[in-house]
Amino acid sequence: MMVRHTMLFLGYELRSLLRNPVWPLFGIMQPVLYLVFFAPLLRSTVPGGDMTDVLAMFTPGSMMMIALFGSMFAGFGLINETRNGVLERLAVSQAWRPAIILGRLLKDVIVLILQAILVIGIAALMGLRIGVPEMVLVLLLMAATGLFAASLSYGLALTLRDENGMSQVVQFFAMPLTLIAGLFLPISLGPQWLQTIAKFNPLYYAVEAGRSLFRGDLSASTIPIAFGLFVVLTALTLTWSVRSLGKLAG
Amino acid sequence: MIIEARDLRKTFVVKRRRGKREEVEAVRGIDLEVEPGEVFAVLGPNGAGKTTTVRMLATFTAPTSGTARVAGFDVAKEAAKVRENIGYVSQAGGIDEIAPGIESLLLAARLSGMSRKQAQARADELLTAFSLTEIANRPAKTLSGGQKRRFAIAVGLVTAPPLIFLDEPTTGLDPQNRANLWDEVRKLREQGTSVLLTTHYLDEADALCDRLVIVDQGKIVAEGTPEGLKKEVAGDVVTLRLEGTAAARDLLASQPYIKEVHAEDGILRAYLDDGEHGLPHMLRTLEEHSLGIQSISLDRATLDDVFLKHTGRSLRDAA
Ligand SMILES: Nc1ncnc2c1ncn2[C@@H]1O[C@H](COP(=O)(O)OP(=O)(O)OP(=O)(O)O)[C@@H](O)[C@H]1O
Ligand SMILES: [Mg+2]
Numbered sequence: 208m209m210v211r212h213t214m215l216f217l218g219y220e221l222r223s224l225l226r227n228p229v230w231p232l233f234g235i236m237q238p239v240l241y242l243v244f245f246a247p248l249l250r251s252t253v254p255g256g257d258m259t260d261v262l263a264m265f266t267p268g269s270m271m272m273i274a275l276f277g278s279m280f281a282g283f284g285l286i287n288e289t290r291n292g293v294l295e296r297l298a299v300s301q302a303w304r305p306a307i308i309l310g311r312l313l314k315d316v317i318v319l320i321l322q323a324i325l326v327i328g329i330a331a332l333m334g335l336r337i338g339v340p341e342m343v344l345v346l347l348l349m350a351a352t353g354l355f356a357a358s359l360s361y362g363l364a365l366t367l368r369d370e371n372g373m374s375q376v377v378q379f380f381a382m383p384l385t386l387i388a389g390l391f392l393p394i395s396l397g398p399q400w401l402q403t404i405a406k407f408n409p410l411y412y413a414v415e416a417g418r419s420l421f422r423g424d425l426s427a428s429t430i431p432i433a434f435g436l437f438v439v440l441t442a443l444t445l446t447w448s449v450r451s452l453g454k455l456a457g
Numbered sequence: 458m459i460i461e462a463r464d465l466r467k468t469f470v471v472k473r474r475r476g477k478r479e480e481v482e483a484v485r486g487i488d489l490e491v492e493p494g495e496v497f498a499v500l501g502p503n504g505a506g507k508t509t510t511v512r513m514l515a516t517f518t519a520p521t522s523g524t525a526r527v528a529g530f531d532v533a534k535e536a537a538k539v540r541e542n543i544g545y546v547s548q549a550g551g552i553d554e555i556a557p558g559i560e561s562l563l564l565a566a567r568l569s570g571m572s573r574k575q576a577q578a579r580a581d582e583l584l585t586a587f588s589l590t591e592i593a594n595r596p597a598k599t600l601s602g603g604q605k606r607r608f609a610i611a612v613g614l615v616t617a618p619p620l621i622f623l624d625e626p627t628t629g630l631d632p633q634n635r636a637n638l639w640d641e642v643r644k645l646r647e648q649g650t651s652v653l654l655t656t657h658y659l660d661e662a663d664a665l666c667d668r669l670v671i672v673d674q675g676k677i678v679a680e681g682t683p684e685g686l687k688k689e690v691a692g693d694v695v696t697l698r699l700e701g702t703a704a705a706r707d708l709l710a711s712q713p714y715i716k717e718v719h720a721e722d723g724i725l726r727a728y729l730d731d732g733e734h735g736l737p738h739m740l741r742t743l744e745e746h747s748l749g750i751q752s753i754s755l756d757r758a759t760l761d762d763v764f765l766k767h768t769g770r771s772l773r774d775a776a
Contacts, residue, residue: 212568215564215567215568216564219556219560219564222556222560223555223556223560226556287554288553290549291549291550291551291552291553291554292547292548292549292550292551292552292609293551293552293553295512295517295545295547295549295551296545296546296547296551296565296612296613297551297568298517299515299516299517299540299543299545300540300565300568300569301537301540301541301568301569301570301616302568455517456512456517456518456519457469457518
């Protein structure tokens with residue numbers, strides 16, 4: 208029943224998506240714009256000015272950007288459903304409750320991976336080179352980041368139940384998290400104190416692991432750290448969001 | 458008994474500014490007994506605790522204290538079993554606005570364990586029954602209030618449950634749609650489905666239900682059949698507007714053929730069993746004491762009079 212219900216909700220969400228398939232395309236505009244207009248600028252700052260190196264350094268950052276920003280807003284749709292009675296109805300139906308969240312999470316991850324493939328494709332056209340195992344790992348890493356950010360977002364939505372509050376909270380966290388992750392330029396270029404703070408930011412490990420993978424360095428320690436971190440964090444935020452679903456009744 | 462509730466209570470704790478907490482006693486000890494096949498109404502003004510009561514019976518809200526058995530199962534300990542046996546249409550409706558109504562219907566059917574084919578068959582059946590076939594594929598946000606409401610009820614009925622909860626099913630509907638919905642509820646009764654509905658319309662409870670409770674401020678103030686409750690007040694009510702309300706009230710209250718008198722804002726309501734014969738006596742008495750009447754009317758007692766008798770307020774004012 209658990210798998211069946213999750214698949215039913217996933218199917219419902221995917222059909223909704225297919226009725227309006229253009230929205231996720233807007234989501235990848237931002238990273239694509241960065242790739243096209245910002246990467247060439249960076250080229251002049253990198254020793255040697257090799258576009259392949261620049262892209263290997265820059266693409267992981269722009270991918271994590273969609274994983275984080277795209278997914279952090281995933282919960283917005285759910286806020287409305289706390290008021291229009293949809294969640295109330297599902298809560299007293301025979302549905303397995305975690306499936307209500309899991310179905311949506313899986314949809315978010317599928318969209319994210321498709322977006323990521325598009326971004327990698329564009330980067331490849333610009334001269335990026337990456338092996339297949341590395342690429343699969345990069346996509347998995349993105350999926351893990353997205354799962355965490357989206358389930359955090361669902362938890363926030365179900366707890367705050369307020370669009371204004373939620374957008375403030377998301378902005379409040381997203382901006383420093385991305386700055387201190389070295390999204391566009393490696394943190395290692397910065398001063399020691401910045402590198403120390405970054406060690407407390409899970410996103411930093413995701414970006415660094417992504418860079419290692421794009422360089423073809425599969426033995427980097429940040430890769431297992433990033434995966435481990437996100438598995439644990441996702442488990443925590445997912446539990447929290449399912450619990451919040453149960454507390455809707457007040 | 459398809460519903461059996463004992464001393465149900467719900468106290469919400471609301472957080473106020475600066476961490477102050479406030480307790481809201483939404484339901485303060487409600488007992489209910491609903492027979493299988495009955496249409497049962499919970500009538501009460503805004504904030505009476507109707508929604509909270511229904512939510513507890515439908516296993517959405519956990520009671521603070523008290524017990525309830527729905528379809529033979531305990532709402533707290535056997536919630537999953539209760540859910541298999543009920544349909545619940547919330548006050549908000551619970552239809553996904555972005556998707557076409559048919560999607561909500563099919564998802565609800567499949568979640569209850571039906572195969573794709575069974576779900577499609579059941580959905581078609583309900584679409585026909587509620588005349589929704591034509592608008593089944595339109596995004597729900599483009600539907601009218603009445604159409605959305607019908608979809609919501611169709612979704613609630615998808616498992617053909619023995620019991621359905623309808624929380625204010627006709628609020629916001631025009632008279633035509635209201636009448637149509639009443640017919641749907643009557644059809645459900647004919648099929649043997651038990652219905653518990655809430656409403657703040659007296660005429661709705663009067664027209665639709667076999668039995669009802671009137672709730673006010675979280676408590677039941679009266680219980681019975683619509684006829685029984687009205688009879689309890691008296692068959693007829695004479696409404697008078699006149700000068701010297703206080704004197705007239707005392708005078709009328711002492712008349713043997715008048716059961717009860719209420720005075721409110723210069724309006725007197727006198728309850729009597731046989732209005733046609735009582736009215737001439739009343740007029741004569743008032744004239745003898747030279748109390749000038751400005752207006753007078755004779756009506757059958759309504760559930761509003763029942764509410765007035767038990768709470769001292771008119772339901773129209775309370776709502
Ligand atoms: N989740 C909640 N948290 C705090 N207070 C609540 C909550 N739900 C209801 N209340 C309070 O409980 C009381 C009863 O509310 P309820 O919604 O049950 O009334 P109702 O009879 O359904 O009213 P209406 O006709 O307006 O729908 C109200 O005072 C309301 O403010
Ligand atoms: Mg209500």
